[in-house]
Amino acid sequence: MDATQTPQTHQAQPLRIGLIGAGWVTQHHLAGWRQHASRARVVSITDPHTAQAQARASAFGIDQVFANAEQMLDRGDLDAVDVAAPRETHAELVRLAARHGLPVLCQKPLAPTYEEACALVAETQDCTRLMVHENWRFRPYYRQISRWLHEQRIGQVVQAQMSLLTSGLIPDGQGRYAALDRQPFVATLQRALVMEILIHHIDTLRFLLGDLRLVHARLGKGCSAMAGEDRASLVFESTSGAAVSLLANLRVWGEPEAKPDELLLVGERGCIRLSGDSLRCQGDQPEQLHYDLPACYTESYAATIGHFIDALGDGGPFETSPQDNLQTLRLVEEIYSFSRN
Numbered sequence: 155m156d157a158t159q160t161p162q163t164h165q166a167q168p169l170r171i172g173l174i175g176a177g178w179v180t181q182h183h184l185a186g187w188r189q190h191a192s193r194a195r196v197v198s199i200t201d202p203h204t205a206q207a208q209a210r211a212s213a214f215g216i217d218q219v220f221a222n223a224e225q226m227l228d229r230g231d232l233d234a235v236d237v238a239a240p241r242e243t244h245a246e247l248v249r250l251a252a253r254h255g256l257p258v259l260c261q262k263p264l265a266p267t268y269e270e271a272c273a274l275v276a277e278t279q280d281c282t283r284l285m286v287h288e289n290w291r292f293r294p295y296y297r298q299i300s301r302w303l304h305e306q307r308i309g310q311v312v313q314a315q316m317s318l319l320t321s322g323l324i325p326d327g328q329g330r331y332a333a334l335d336r337q338p339f340v341a342t343l344q345r346a347l348v349m350e351i352l353i354h355h356i357d358t359l360r361f362l363l364g365d366l367r368l369v370h371a372r373l374g375k376g377c378s379a380m381a382g383e384d385r386a387s388l389v390f391e392s393t394s395g396a397a398v399s400l401l402a403n404l405r406v407w408g409e410p411e412a413k414p415d416e417l418l419l420v421g422e423r424g425c426i427r428l429s430g431d432s433l434r435c436q437g438d439q440p441e442q443l444h445y446d447l448p449a450c451y452t453e454s455y456a457a458t459i460g461h462f463i464d465a466l467g468d469g470g471p472f473e474t475s476p477q478d479n480l481q482t483l484r485l486v487e488e489i490y491s492f493s494r495n
Contacts, residue, residue: 169194169463170231172256174223174247175238176201176210178337179261183238183287184214186455194463196236200226223247227254234259234466238287240339241266241349245274252282259462261287262353264476266345268487275476285462285472286479290354291361292457293450295433298443299419299426300362307439308421311363314398316355317416323377323384323404331379332411333404346382348373348489352402355415357474357482359390359398362419366390366398368485371492376405388489414447 171187173180173196180199187196198218201207207219220226227235227250235251237244237260245265251258264271264286278284290296302308322333334341340350360366370389377384385403392398417428424437435441458474465472472478 168192169233169466171196171234171236172226172232173199173210173216173236173238174201174226175240175261176203176206177238177240177339180210180238181213182452182455183236183459184210184216185452186459187236188214189456190460190463193467194234194459198226198229198232201239223250227251227256230254232256234462236287237261245270248274248278248282248284252278252284255282257283257285257466259285259287259459262357262479263349263483263486264479266349268480268483271476271480271483275480279476283466283472284476285465286474286476287458287462288354288357288474288479288482289454289458291358291474292454292461294453295428295443295445295450296358296362297457298433299417299428302426302435302441303362303419307435308419308424308426308437310394311392311396311419311421313418313420314359314363314392314396315416315418316359316398316400318351318355318402318413319406319409319416320404320411320413321406321409322411323380324407331377334379336412341379341381343382345490346380347384347386347402347404348486349382352386352388352400353482353486355400355402356388356485357479359400360482360485363392363394363396363398365393365481366485367393368488368492371489373489373493383493386489390485 171194196216199207199211199216200220200223211219234257237247237258239247241263244260248258248260265274323331325331340346343350369391372387373383374385375383384405388400390398414430419426427434431445431447433443
């Protein structure tokens with residue numbers, strides 16, 4: 155397929171997807187693809203750990219398992235590629251798919267650094283369609299907040315406060331860390347909390363409030379099991395002048411091991427509060443909604459994948475285009491630079 159062409163989602167047969175990666179996150183990718191089975195189907199998977207790839211293939215009915223991405227792509231029977239491998243391999247794998255003329259859905263971040271991501275985008279923008287798999291902003295409650303903001307329910311936002319506070323890096327009686335039991339690889343990352351987790355929150359704040367300017371950043375580490383940072387205090391300013399704070403710490407006594415985001419948006423005529431499973435709009439047009447949080451997590455993957463399929467079919471733009479995502483990565487890079495000064 156020529157790189158300038160897009161597959162049609164109304165075709166008789168579903169799109170044929172190749173998944174690169176079989177790690178922890180791919181269970182959620184595959185569950186998301188399965189929700190769109192009438193339009194797209196993962197038909198092949200590859201991972202250096204072939205046993206993991208085979209396990210995913212067996213669990214999700216994937217026809218073919220390959221030892222490496224080159225073998226999978228060389229067959230020439232795919233319509234698009236989903237890259238869900240470690241971040242250090244993203245740029246190489248996106249380039250490989252681009253050489254085969256295949257559209258790519260690539261897990262965040264595009265590359266380990268902003269400079270590497272910029273180079274990747276410049277090199278591939280004319281030879282393939284590339285979308286960043288940034289699913290946080292696709293969670294149903296954030297989509298609802300966006301609708302309220304566009305409806306001017308609370309007027310212009312003047313202050314915003316977001317937090318992620320957990321006890322996931324406080325050891326239990328057996329010396330185990332709940333956060334690392336869930337995702338062990340996080341312990342090895344030199345760029346940990348901001349690049350792996352808060353990148354989602356920064357992107358979501360950009361989605362809701364527009365472009366941000368970094369005002370202050372302070373990072374720290376309190377867990378000896380971590381190579382990188384596990385706490386962050388960040389302050390931004392939106393283009394409209396709103397002060398935006400993001401506070402995160404994975405070693406807070408009294409907090410649960412895992413906890414949903416907390417968000418407060420203060421507007422000129424009201425406020426929006428996200429806390430636990432509750433979302434409230436307060437002011438002239440009050441409204442309160444409740445969410446099934448595990449279902450929202452699952453839905454965010456399916457919604458991201460659905461958007462990718464839709465845009466391939468109608469040729470429309472990707473919401474999380476590389477150009478948009480570079481703005482999030484730029485802020486991440488600035489945070490690490492700022493915190494060293």
